[in-house]
Amino acid sequence: MSKQVKDYSQYFVAPDLKAAKKRGKEEVQVIQFEEIPENMREVGKGKNYLIETYGCQMNVHDSETIAGILERMGYSRTEREEDADIILLNTCAIRENAEDKVFGELGRLKQLKLENPDLILGVCGCMSQEEVVVGRILKSYQHVDLIFGTHNIHRLPVLLQNALFSKEMVVEVWSKEGDIVESMPKVREDGLRAWVNIMYGCDKFCTYCIVPYTRGKERSRRPEDVLDEIRELARKGYQEVTLLGQNVNAYGKDFTDREYTFADLMDDVRKIGIPRVRFTTSHPRDFDDHLIEVLAKRGNLVEHIHLPVQSGSSEVLKLMARKYTRERYLELVSKIKKAIPDVVLTTDIIVGFPGETDEQFEETLSLVKEVEFDSAFTFIYSPREGTPAAKMKDDVPMEVKKERLARLNQLQNEISRRKNEELRGQVVEVLVEGESKKNPNVLSGRTRTNKLVNFVGPKHLIGKFAYVRIDEPQTWTLKGVWVEEKPLAKVGG
Ligand code: 5AD
Numbered sequence: 001m002s003k004q005v006k007d008y009s010q011y012f013v014a015p016d017l018k019a020a021k022k023r024g025k026e027e028v029q030v031i032q033f034e035e036i037p038e039n040m041r042e043v044g045k046g047k048n049y050l051i052e053t054y055g056c057q058m059n060v061h062d063s064e065t066i067a068g069i070l071e072r073m074g075y076s077r078t079e080r081e082e083d084a085d086i087i088l089l090n091t092c093a094i095r096e097n098a099e100d101k102v103f104g105e106l107g108r109l110k111q112l113k114l115e116n117p118d119l120i121l122g123v124c125g126c127m128s129q130e131e132v133v134v135g136r137i138l139k140s141y142q143h144v145d146l147i148f149g150t151h152n153i154h155r156l157p158v159l160l161q162n163a164l165f166s167k168e169m170v171v172e173v174w175s176k177e178g179d180i181v182e183s184m185p186k187v188r189e190d191g192l193r194a195w196v197n198i199m200y201g202c203d204k205f206c207t208y209c210i211v212p213y214t215r216g217k218e219r220s221r222r223p224e225d226v227l228d229e230i231r232e233l234a235r236k237g238y239q240e241v242t243l244l245g246q247n248v249n250a251y252g253k254d255f256t257d258r259e260y261t262f263a264d265l266m267d268d269v270r271k272i273g274i275p276r277v278r279f280t281t282s283h284p285r286d287f288d289d290h291l292i293e294v295l296a297k298r299g300n301l302v303e304h305i306h307l308p309v310q311s312g313s314s315e316v317l318k319l320m321a322r323k324y325t326r327e328r329y330l331e332l333v334s335k336i337k338k339a340i341p342d343v344v345l346t347t348d349i350i351v352g353f354p355g356e357t358d359e360q361f362e363e364t365l366s367l368v369k370e371v372e373f374d375s376a377f378t379f380i381y382s383p384r385e386g387t388p389a390a391k392m393k394d395d396v397p398m399e400v401k402k403e404r405l406a407r408l409n410q411l412q413n414e415i416s417r418r419k420n421e422e423l424r425g426q427v428v429e430v431l432v433e434g435e436s437k438k439n440p441n442v443l444s445g446r447t448r449t450n451k452l453v454n455f456v457g458p459k460h461l462i463g464k465f466a467y468v469r470i471d472e473p474q475t476w477t478l479k480g481v482w483v484e485e486k487p488l489a490k491v492g493g
């Protein structure tokens, strides 16, 4: 199968710290999603789409938008790739192994494309924002029909039209990153919990991270749009929302027409009658006292904060350009714990950052012991082309990095287990999501602090709140028994 391939190099800007840091002076444009063009409204009738999503919640939610657009074009969802007329891989670029998985998958799907030449195979998400990746697909994966970037999702109807009717690979990746597109259709995964974007992009430029290049500059949705969306979700019966942003604590800093921060937004969301509100992800640097004050009012604002620390060594944090020290992080943690004594803190940690010494790694272990996170996502540093850290000298052997990761995980698991043990015998509020994946006789759901609980109880509890007594705490999950059903309470004003 050979396809004509245009020269797309003009569309790309390789990750370049200097160029990217200059961005962002122009005003953010809020544009409305344009209705599907007349000739594309029925194009998917009787046809199916399948989206494979990799990476973070932002991608999961983008996939819900992509699904929404495809369904407006008449397509139906399928989980079986043999039945699919369109397969889209919504990709993640955060670490090399995430990218390897996608290339493996593209290789595997070649056979399917040979068997079904009408199949449209597309790549979107963070990897498609990288020039090297697109170059590699153009060269070695010519069975791909469509590549579009994270700023081009709203253009899908037009792009798909081109892919369906042209013999060329369709590529549209804008490095232009200023806009916010409102009113995009969405097919949410379930009717209980919903993701809500509050901002896009990231301007923090931590030296290891590719996100500021793949997701563009920081820009906040207007509060009225966010609040309207949450009110609408509450009306539809959703019980939980998670506010999404790469760095939610920077919310509102880009507004030129008003002073309105993330704390103000949380205070307003608190007044909406939706039982649980979460947010992710926080940057410790922008986490201010006003926010702590608002979170301490509780109500629908849950007692869980994901607060990535990345390292316990001030020297490493400096090289990472995190712009806080170990001491400042610990200070923030103690302020939060003082205001919300039963808070559950979770974190992200990178081991094996270029040049990390044994002593510096020990500082990470000691910070983990001191804070006592309930759980942590832990990673071995992965160099990302174009980021400043990729150019730093890295003399730590992979074996040592793996050993550090194992030691860190062992420590964290002991702490997680101990923390969960404290819940033995306690009755917790669980939002019941459904049957457990492993055993249909067991129900599963989450506490306000986002802990997974498996318990035996009647099926009518699904979609409701239940009180569950924890009788078997484990490292990653809690087992319990149903005590009583909680009537759906109206929380807030
Ligand atoms: N290598 C390893 N981990 C990374 N993360 C981000 N970039 C990298 C990288 N280059 C981790 C950070 C971040 C989480 C989402 O992924 O811990 O908080």
Ligand code: SF4
Pocket (backbone or CB within 6 Å): 202, 203, 204, 205, 206, 209, 210, 211, 212, 246, 247, 283
């Ligand atoms: Fe990456 Fe998060 Fe740092 Fe932004 S704040 S650069 S997304 S690690």
